[in-house]
Amino acid sequence: xxxxxxxxxxxxxxxxxxxxxxxxxxxxxxxxxxxxxxxxxxxxxxxxxxxxxxxxxxxxxxxxxxxxxxxxxxxxxxxxxxxxxxxxxxxxxxxxxxxxxxxxxxxxxxxxxxxxxxxxxxxxxxxxxxxxxxxxxxxxxxxxxxxxxxxxxxxxxxxxxxxxxxxxxxxxxxxxxxxxxxxxxxxxxxxxxxxxxxxxxxxxxxxxxxxxxxxxxxxxxxxxxxxxxxxxxxxxxxxxxxxxxxxxxxxxxxxxxxxxxxxxxxxxxxxxxxxxxxxxxxxxxxxxxxxxxxxxxxxxxxxxxxxxxxxxxxxxxxxxxxxxxxxxxxxxxxxxxxxxxxxxxxxxxxxxxxxxxxxxxxxxxxxxxxxxxxxxxxxxxxxxxxxxxxxxxxxxxxxxxxxxxxxxxxxxxxxxxxxxxxxxxxxxxxxxxxxxxxxxxxxxxxxxxxxxxxxxxxxxxxxxxxxxxxxxxxxxxxxxxxxxxxxxxxxxxxxxxxxxxxxxxxxxxxxxxxxxxxxxxxxxxxxxxxxxxxxxxxxxxxxxxxxxxxxxxxxxxxxxxxxxxxxxx
Amino acid sequence: xxxxxxxxxxxxxxxxxxxxxxxxxxxxxxxxxxxxxxxxxxxxxxxxxxxxxxxxxxxxxxxxxxxxxxxxxxxxxxxxxxxxxxxxxxxxxxxxxxxxxxxxxxxxxxxxxxxxxxxxxxxxxxxxxxxxxxxxxxxxxxxxxxxxxxxxxxxxxxxxxxxxxxxxxxxxxxxxxxxxxxxxxxxxxxxxxxxxxxxxxxxxxxxxxxxxxxxxxxxxxxxxxxxxxxxxxxxxxxxxxxxxxxxxxxxxxxxxxxxxxxxxxxxxxxxxxxxxxxxxxxxxxxxxxxxxxxxxxxxxxxxxxxxxxxxxxxxxxxxxxxxxxxxxxxxxxxxxxxxxxxxxxxxxxxxxxxxxxxxxxxxxxxxxxxxxxxxxxxxxxxxxxxxxxxxxxxxxxxxxxx
Numbered sequence: 001x002x003x004x005x006x007x008x009x010x011x012x013x014x015x016x017x018x019x020x021x022x023x024x025x026x027x028x029x030x031x032x033x034x035x036x037x038x039x040x041x042x043x044x045x046x047x048x049x050x051x052x053x054x055x056x057x058x059x060x061x062x063x064x065x066x067x068x069x070x071x072x073x074x075x076x077x078x079x080x081x082x083x084x085x086x087x088x089x090x091x092x093x094x095x096x097x098x099x100x101x102x103x104x105x106x107x108x109x110x111x112x113x114x115x116x117x118x119x120x121x122x123x124x125x126x127x128x129x130x131x132x133x134x135x136x137x138x139x140x141x142x143x144x145x146x147x148x149x150x151x152x153x154x155x156x157x158x159x160x161x162x163x164x165x166x167x168x169x170x171x172x173x174x175x176x177x178x179x180x181x182x183x184x185x186x187x188x189x190x191x192x193x194x195x196x197x198x199x200x201x202x203x204x205x206x207x208x209x210x211x212x213x214x215x216x217x218x219x220x221x222x223x224x225x226x227x228x229x230x231x232x233x234x235x236x237x238x239x240x241x242x243x244x245x246x247x248x249x250x251x252x253x254x255x256x257x258x259x260x261x262x263x264x265x266x267x268x269x270x271x272x273x274x275x276x277x278x279x280x281x282x283x284x285x286x287x288x289x290x291x292x293x294x295x296x297x298x299x300x301x302x303x304x305x306x307x308x309x310x311x312x313x314x315x316x317x318x319x320x321x322x323x324x325x326x327x328x329x330x331x332x333x334x335x336x337x338x339x340x341x342x343x344x345x346x347x348x349x350x351x352x353x354x355x356x357x358x359x360x361x362x363x364x365x366x367x368x369x370x371x372x373x374x375x376x377x378x379x380x381x382x383x384x385x386x387x388x389x390x391x392x393x394x395x396x397x398x399x400x401x402x403x404x405x406x407x408x409x410x411x412x413x414x415x416x417x418x419x420x421x422x423x424x425x426x427x428x429x430x431x432x433x434x435x436x437x438x439x440x441x442x443x444x445x446x447x448x449x450x451x452x453x454x455x456x457x458x459x460x461x462x463x464x465x466x467x468x469x470x471x472x473x474x475x476x477x478x479x480x481x482x483x484x485x486x487x488x489x490x491x492x493x494x495x496x497x498x499x500x501x502x503x504x505x506x507x508x509x510x511x512x513x514x515x516x517x518x519x520x521x522x523x524x525x526x527x528x529x530x531x532x533x534x535x536x537x538x539x540x541x542x543x544x545x546x547x548x549x550x551x552x553x554x555x556x557x558x559x560x561x562x563x564x565x566x567x568x569x
Numbered sequence: 570x571x572x573x574x575x576x577x578x579x580x581x582x583x584x585x586x587x588x589x590x591x592x593x594x595x596x597x598x599x600x601x602x603x604x605x606x607x608x609x610x611x612x613x614x615x616x617x618x619x620x621x622x623x624x625x626x627x628x629x630x631x632x633x634x635x636x637x638x639x640x641x642x643x644x645x646x647x648x649x650x651x652x653x654x655x656x657x658x659x660x661x662x663x664x665x666x667x668x669x670x671x672x673x674x675x676x677x678x679x680x681x682x683x684x685x686x687x688x689x690x691x692x693x694x695x696x697x698x699x700x701x702x703x704x705x706x707x708x709x710x711x712x713x714x715x716x717x718x719x720x721x722x723x724x725x726x727x728x729x730x731x732x733x734x735x736x737x738x739x740x741x742x743x744x745x746x747x748x749x750x751x752x753x754x755x756x757x758x759x760x761x762x763x764x765x766x767x768x769x770x771x772x773x774x775x776x777x778x779x780x781x782x783x784x785x786x787x788x789x790x791x792x793x794x795x796x797x798x799x800x801x802x803x804x805x806x807x808x809x810x811x812x813x814x815x816x817x818x819x820x821x822x823x824x825x826x827x828x829x830x831x832x833x834x835x836x837x838x839x840x841x842x843x844x845x846x847x848x849x850x851x852x853x854x855x856x857x858x859x860x861x862x863x864x865x866x867x868x869x870x871x872x873x874x875x876x877x878x879x880x881x882x883x884x885x886x887x888x889x890x891x892x893x894x895x896x897x898x899x900x901x902x903x904x905x906x907x908x909x910x911x912x913x914x915x916x917x918x919x920x921x922x923x924x925x926x927x928x929x930x931x932x933x934x935x936x937x938x939x940x941x942x943x944x945x946x947x948x949x950x951x952x953x954x955x956x957x958x959x960x961x962x963x964x965x966x967x968x969x970x971x
Contacts, residue, residue, distance in 0.1 A: 040841070
């Protein structure tokens with residue numbers, strides 16, 4: 001009975017087991033033999049794709065909250081190299097209207113990381129994309145994505161301050177990552193960029209997203225911080241427009257000398273940084289580089305010029321502060337030139353007998369030739385450094401130049417200790433020779449007089465603390481400040497003053513100084529000056545090849561200030 | 570007639586099938602472990618394999634009579650282990666018991682205890698039948714099943730129940746009797762659908778009629794099951810939807826929490842992409858790209874299928890079938906009812922696990938946490954199965970002993 005029962009049971013067990021195993025076998029046959037190719041196709045394409053979601057770049061706005069740079073959505077077409085079939089290259093190239101070789105070049109370069117999408121064409125508008133989207137969607141491995149595109153609202157006036165962006169070359173960066181190339185975009189890049197998000201997507205053979213990857217390692221992008229500039233964009237625009245009107249290259253720097261805020265730093269000619277956002281073409285780039293007036297060049301701080309007669313405020317301050325002369329000292333009269341050794345040092349007219357005040361007002365060179373000989377070259381060079389010349393002022397602007405103060409160390413190493421003489425001091429005393437300063441430095445130099453040494457270092461970003469005054473406290477000399485200030489006022493008030501006519505109708509007091517920097521061709525026209533009312537600002541205007549300082553740069557400075565003060569009333 | 574003293578050689582066919590499966594297991598785990606950051610998976614599995622071989626040898630030389638005597642104690646021990654695990658369990662779903670360097674999975678070990686216990690009860694029931702003894706057996710094995718279900722590991726619990734039922738069948742109880750035994754569960758399930766329920770009641774009536782039960786038994790079965798069927802949907806509907814889904818997740822935590830059949834789809838892709846001859850050992854792309862879930866444990870068959878294709882799968886399934894067949898042979902020829910029942914229980918254990926696990930990877934069975942015996946990564950399972958197979962070889966050698 002037991003044996004018989006067991007025989008029956010074991011038969012039943014075997015039959016059931018056989019049936020179950022057969023079911024498994026049939027299913028295996030179906031999956032592996034019948035549908036094998038299908039699944040093999042799925043398997044070879046089935047993978048995780050890592051998409052980098054760019055973080056929205058921070059806004060850049062002016063001191064009044066006017067947005068100067070933001071990001072707007074634009075479309076990009078990308079391809080995943082591993083999913084892209086090269087037989088589609090011609091079709092995609094024609095749809096995107098880019099050369100076939102360019103396209104295959106991009107894909108070849110990207111093939112080292114085959115699962116990451118590479119940008120084929122960036123900054124496309126809705127209209128551009130919608131006309132080709134239907135075709136692109138049918139091509140495996142080609143994706144249309146949204147990427148923020150940098151937009152500059154004041155394309156020309158602020159382009160040198162804000163700079164522009166470009167694709168990052170950093171090997172650490174993701175494909176298509178944007179990075180600041182110049183200006184604030186470059187120097188504040190770390191704050192502006194934010195951190196990109198990572199999305200992992202599971203995609204099928206057609207590159208379609210099957211689902212979001214359920215990992216914990218997907219991150220949302222972190223937007224970049226906003227940057228507020230000290231710039232007043234209205235003032236900046238006025239300055240830029242007035243500069244452009246002269247049809248000459250030039251720069252305007254206006255600083256609030258109470259706070260050190262750079263209110264305006266215009267440079268003309270300029271360029272449109274939006275060209276870089278949408279991807280600058282080779283032709284556009286060549287045109288920018290080959291333009292003889294070099295629009296990419298920021299004349300407010302990258303260019304340095306001989307400060308010419310504007311430097312006399314430093315020389316005058318030095319003469320008084322060091323006790324070399326006093327307010328009433330009258331050296332031998334100006335006969336239109338001075339012969340020192342066998343060199344004749346010229347003046348622009350024969351001024352006659354002058355004291356410091358009138359020689360500042362009428363910009364007499366001979367007065368300074370004669371009095372500067374009382375001091376030493378290194379003494380004057382030290383004061384030039386006190387006034388902010390010879391070194392960078394902002395720290396954050398990488399394209400800011402430091403200018404040049406030719407002291408004895410410099411001259412010895414350049415010409416040898418016998419290669420130069422006292423004549424250098426004479427030239428330096430009137431701001432010529434090898435002395436070089438940027439318009440920003442000239443403005444700061446003037447700011448020292450305006451603030452009686454209290455002006456903080458200039459700053460371009462409003463966030464954070466004011467900076468420290470740069471003029472050394474031990475160099476402050478009330479008499480010297482008084483005398484130079486009086487001289488600068490005489491430039492406007494005295495009938496023979498170089499700015500008398502230009503500023504005769506100006507409703508506020510203006511302390512100024514003109515300069516005419518000698519150079520090849522027409523001289524550069526320079527004016528520096530400041531106001532106390534209605535706003536404590538210092539201005540420096542330089543017009544390249546503008547001729548005499550008072551005549552060309554003066555009206556530009558006056559009109560900018562008029563427009564600014566009247567606008568802000 | 571029958572020689573009661575001699576003994577046979579170990580079943581060489583069974584040993585060959587076992588060796589084939591053992592090697593397949595190590596290969597598949599090695600392949601799966603190459604893409605898992607825990608790089609010592611394979612060496613740990615090797616260590617467990619050595620321990621498992623010892624367990625196998627112990628199984629072959631242990632006195633089955635002695636084992637029969639200690640079966641209830643063994644069962645109580647594993648039940649206590651399950652109970653402790655419920656409180657201090659660690660690891661995935663708190664199913665592990667950690668003792669020093671050992672990470673034990675008591676539910677795997679409990680399967681051996683359960684088989685021994687059921688065999689002991691059924692064998693003693695043959696010698697001294699009791700009234701309602703079958704119900705008593707069923708109630709005795711229930712704690713281990715319930716404790717496993719509470720872990721929660723419904724898949725393993727159901728597989729335990731199926732092994733016990735298979736052993737009942739082996740012991741001579743008919744299918745009809747089994748249906749009556751589990752009728753409340755069937756009633757609860759069938760209550761989802763009126764036709765299902767009608768079908769169930771029809772079968773129930775036929776069984777009751779054929780077995781010529783008395784009127785009170787009729788009332789008890791039909792009335793009781795109707796009550797269960799009536800209460801179940803009401804109880805279910807009283808639950809809020811989130812409670813229902815929680816209950817489902819509780820009962821079957823390895824079911825796809827995202828509901829998209831992701832695991833199964835990926836497993837099917839892996840298996841299917843193996844084609845006829847596979848992508849070559851260690852070459853599996855699905856495995857490589859981390860698409861395959863639980864590559865070294867529950868879905869190890871998918872790795873094997875992807876890399877060795879239809880040929881490899883047929884070899885694996887054939888080896889399992891041969892193993893099953895040889896266990897049944899051993900069970901059939903064992904004179905001692907306990908030995909026979911233990912072997913039959915092991916056969917059921919192997920058969921159920923293979924079908925449920927492989928069926929899951931092929932997308933024809935629901936996702937449960939049942940491992941593939943001898944193949945899946947996991948020490949407790951490997952050692953338990955090898956020990957049980959040692960018992961089978963042992964029973965096959967000493968089949969004449971009563």
